Amino acid sequence: MSHYHPLSETEAVELAKSIKDVFTTEDPLACREIGDGNLNLVFRVTQPATGAGVIIKQALPYAKVVGESWxxxxxxxxxESESLIIQGKLAPGLVPQVYKTDNDLALTVMEDLSDHVIMRRGLMEGGIYPKFVEDISEFMARTLFFTSDLGMNQQEKKGLVRSFSNPELCKITEDLIFDDPYIDSPNNSFDEHLREDAAQLWKDTELHLEAALLREKFLTQAQALLHGDLHTGSIFITPESTKVIDPEFAYYGPMGFDIGAVLANLLLNYAAQEHWSEDAAARKERRNYLIQSVHDIWTSFERKFRTLWNEHGVDRMSKTPGYQDIYIHRLLQDTFGFTGAKMIRRIVGLAHVADIDKIPDPEVRKKAQRMALSIGKTLMMSNRKAMSIQEMIDIAESAVLA
Amino acid sequence: MSHYHPLSETEAVELAKSIKDVFTTEDPLACREIGDGNLNLVFRVTQPATGAGVIIKQALPYAKVVGESWxxxxxxxxxESESLIIQGKLAPGLVPQVYKTDNDLALTVMEDLSDHVIMRRGLMEGGIYPKFVEDISEFMARTLFFTSDLGMNQQEKKGLVRSFSNPELCKITEDLIFDDPYIDSPNNSFDEHLREDAAQLWKDTELHLEAALLREKFLTQAQALLHGDLHTGSIFITPESTKVIDPEFAYYGPMGFDIGAVLANLLLNYAAQEHWSEDAAARKERRNYLIQSVHDIWTSFERKFRTLWNEHGVDRMSKTPGYQDIYIHRLLQDTFGFTGAKMIRRIVGLAHVADIDKIPDPEVRKKAQRMALSIGKTLMMSNRKAMSIQEMIDIAESAVLA
Known part of the structure; x- marks a missing residue:
């Protein structure tokens, strides 16, 4: 099996049998392909007699999005497999365990997380995740700190920058997040009732300036090894457990891009409560939960990141008085900017979020979309002036009242 | 000759014979090793009958600085050879022509520039170089613009970032420029009469903060393919010609680092005029020449860089109104910071400049050293506030009057 070909279910079972840590008996295995077929094959191989299972994720040599194939x-x-392994070492228990990788076959055999749900789905169904704030802030603080020049040998870091050069997947982000939404691009996709809002975006050169500056950061700032696509669809969750998956967009970029992805997707769900909450009281409670999570993720991240810096910083110069404060302040500002950019692109760009797209009533959907756009724009416009996470809360709450 | 070994003169001649573009006749060749033996072997192979010649530069597997060998x-x-080739394409005529490279032997056969002098030496001898401002601003504007995300395909650029990953040589810069000068490091080297000035530097935490911020830029900002060591000892010059040599420190970093290297070395020579000028009137005239060059290099660079951007910019978002001005302003600020850092390290750090070290009278030398330190510190302290190149001129002129 040294040359690439898409695996058959029979081959998947054969491969799974070799994972002796999981399949400790000779009982028969069952296999089902559960991927959506757009980018990857995903096989779940289970052993009914013992309840054991693994996931085999295999990349396909093309991507299919909205009918197009490239x-x-x-x-x-x-x-993906190398970053999962690094993340697993730096943030134990917060990513699926990797049992085996095969670069020729472009596959990873990893922990089966069937007892978890995709967080986006969980949030749409009103789930409450008491461990999430601690887990995701821990994941980000540790993976970002320990892959940066602050927390690892600076020459070894340059080796990781090389190894995680990811031009093709970065190109998707550069186009879909930092370009298309700001022009009448054929890649965009939005409800016709948003045409006027979209046209407004395309004319808003002050907003374009912020987009250009954030794009530059994404293109040039090799700050830490990012997950690169850390939305709520890349998180498996239960009330007791958080597992970050799918880091195929991993590369060395600005830390705020990962933090912003998490916050943006909580705020998109926040806007979507126009539909998902039962009534005004439930909506208020739900939004409070979400906005408190946004607040607490930042403050927990900041606290943990500062502690890691103080206890594990490898760079003598980074201990200079005042430097840590400037660094954290810039991270906060970047987080505002990337949160905003990621909200906007989910409303007018190519790829949307189910939280909002699945709202059946067009009027309600439009209200949620415009609220998300408004929060996103305001966050982007304020990114270079932002002083505290409270301003993000205020921006989100003002958008509800508007 | 596939395995590495240091070349003998006989082998150098054999190799040179294969360069048929240069040695068009069968007349005999002569060879002399002219390197300083610290880092590289440098053979000059000439053909007395025709006057033709080449340089063969071969890297040695160790560095010898101040007696230490590593x-x-x-x-x-x-x-070095790959960046010479790229620079030669982007800035034709401003680097030596490369005839042949051999990575196994770690050597480059290139144009013999014996009719040029090292610019540092030329400046010490009072040379005037009417083409220098145009040439060096052209070199920097074109090499920096066309290797950045502004001027080249952004996916191909990521390939260059990988290819020019240069951890070992970057480490030298990180230590010698952005760390050692700010602590009582055994790597430092300075005249005993500067001990108090050095001790002052080591206590100056406000200055350390600027050093830490510039260090971060050097470590993380993959803005353009830098020369990486663009001081006046890396420039061969005549009144009619400028050739930039020795790009072995090339890597993807902040553009201001290259611009700052040029300006810092002009300002070090400016400070050294305490000795090199005949009298007060000559000193004034010479300093005016140098400071005018500093001014004109920046303004020519800016003009050319903006023209390239307007005519050859590949990034749609970079055409956003206001973005170019912010970008150039940040470049100016970076240039202030890196100019300052590079002046300071040449006075108290490991590697000095002959302009100042060769001043025989200790009192005169001390005056020049303290002037250079003062200019360097003021530039670093003002880098995040700088608004125009005129401020750099004012800082240099004030240091003379102080």
Whole structure:
């Protein structure tokens, strides 16, 4: 099996049998392909007699989005498995365990997380996740700190920058987040009732300036090894457990891009409460939960990141008085900007979020969409002036009242 | 000759014979090793009958600085030859022509520039170089613009970032420029009469903060393919010609680092005029020449860079109104910071400049050293507030009057 080909279910079972840590008996295995077929094959191989199971994720040599198909590097499977392994070491228990990787076949055999749900789905169904704030702030603080020049050998870091060069997947982000939404691009996709709002975006050169500056950061700032696509669809969750998955967009970029992805997707769900909450009281309570999570994720992240810095910082110069405060302040500002950019692109860009797209009533959907757009724009416009996370809360709450 | 070994003169001649573009006749060749033996072998192979010649530069697997010897990657020869080739395409005529490279032997066969002098030496001898401002601003504007995300395909740029990963040589810069000068490090070296000034530097935490911020830029900002060591000892010059040599420190970093290297070395020579000028009137005239060059290099660079951007910019978002002004302003600020850092390290750090070290009278030398330190510190302290190149001129002129 040294040359690439898409695995059959029979081959998947054969491969799974070799994972002796999981399948400790000779009982028969069952296999089902559960991927959506757009980017990857995903096989779940289970052993009914013992309840054991693994996931085999194999990259396909193309991507299919909204009917279009284009070739896409298989190297993303290597990037995904290598970053899962790094993240697993730095943030134990917060990513699926990797049992085996095969770069020729572009696949990873990993922990089966069937007892978890995709967080986006969980939030749409009103789920409450008491461990999430601690887990995601821990994941981000540790993976970002320990892959940066603050927390690891600076020459070894340059080796990781090389290894995680990811031009094809970065290009998707550069286009879909930092370009298309700001022009009448054929890649955009939005409800016709948003045409006027979209046209407004395309004319808003002050907003374009912020987009250009954030784009530059994404293109040039090799600050830490990012997950690169850390939305709520890349998080498996239960009330007791959080597992970050799918880091195929991993590369060295600005930390605020990961933090912003998490916050943006909580705020998109916040806007979507126009539909998902039963009534005004439930909506208020739900939004309070979400906005408190946004607040607490930042403050927990900041506290943990500062502690890691003080206890594990490797760079003598980074201990200079005042430097940590400037660094954290810039991270906060970046987080405002990337949160905003990620909200906007989910409303007018190519790829949307189910939280909002699945709202059946067009009037209600439109209200949620415009609220998300408004929060996103305001966050982007304020990114270079932002002083505290409270301003993000205020912006979100003002958008509800508007 | 596939395995690395230091070349003998006989082998150098054999190699040179294969360069048929240069040695068009069968007349005999002569060879002399003219390197200083610290980092590289440098053979000049000439053909007395025709006057033709080439230089063969071969990396040695170690570096010898101030008696110390440590192993140093031969990969720097590949980095040097590949960046010479890129620079030669982007800035024709401003680097030596490369005839042949051999990565196994870690060598480059290139144009013989014996009719040029090292610019540092030329400046010490009072040379006037009417083409220098145009040439060096052209070199920097074109090499920096066309290797950045502004001027080249952004996915191909990521390939260059990988290819020019240069951890070992970057480490030298990180230590010698952005760390050692700010602590009582055994790597530092300075005249005993500067001990109090050095001790002052080590206590100046406000200055350390600026050093830490500039260090961060050097570590993380993959803005353009830098020369990486663009001081006046890396420039061969005549009144009619400028050739930038020795790009073995090339890597993707902040543009201001290259611009700052040029300006810092002009300002070090400016400070050194305490000795090199005949009298007060000559000193004034010479300093005016140098300071005018500093001014004109920046303004020519800015003009050319903006023109390239307007005519050859590849990034739609970079055309957003206001973005270019912010970008150039940040470049100016970076240039202030890196100019200052590079002046300070040449006075108290490991590697000095002959302009100042060769001043025989200790009192005169001390005056020049303290002037350079003062200019360097003021530039670093003002980097985040700088608004125009005129402020750099004012800082240099004030230091003379002080």
């Amino acid at each position: 070739p896409l590097t298989l190297d993303r499977a290597r990037i | 192993p140093l990657t031969l990969d720097r020869a590949r980095i």
